[in-house]
Amino acid sequence: MRHDPAGAALIIMLRSLKMPGMAQAVQDLLDQGAPAFEAAMPILSQLLKAEMAEREVRSIAYHMKAARFPAYKDLSAFDFAASEMREALVRQLHRCEFLDGAENVVLIGGPGTGKSHVATALGIQAIEHHRKRRLRPIGSGLALW
Template sequence: MRHDPASAAIIIMLRALKMYGMAQAVGELTEQGSPAFESAMPILSQLLKAETAEREVRSIAYQIKSARFPAYKDLSGYDFASGEVN
């Protein structure tokens, strides 16, 4: 059994994303030592990092939406010419 730090990191990311079947398959492919899989590992790592980041963004957006915070307003969008001051 080979212990490759890159494949171990991929397995950890897959498990964090609850992709247990894929994590098991990565372990098996690493043991086989497939050159095609070895060359695909950097791409797979980048995709997993992107998926993790996207899930975090969606989670935060969902939490903010469910908290029902009021819409953010500032003075940069206000039209001072249309408002009259007495």
């Protein structure tokens, strides 16, 4: 068995795509040192990268649809000057680090203060950056957990 970084990358991609049979077949072909396979590795690598990218796009689209956000919102359209929310705190929350510690975020304020806008922006950020947490609608707001 010889070490081939390109072959190891193929195996990692196949395993991440949940294709263990193909990963084992690639390992066997690498062990055999098949010249035809080595010539095909760049093409196979490109195909696997395309599949991984497509799955990521589909996953984001699925989670965005499942979250049922009222509209697409992000922080670039939020007017911090017209809100009582602290911009630094909201931007810190936007990094979604609170998800790693399974912490809750509660937005409290009167009508028109931007709670829904910020909650939606946080949810979208979490989905787009693949934070593996669930989003669940609660009444007219969202809960992240």
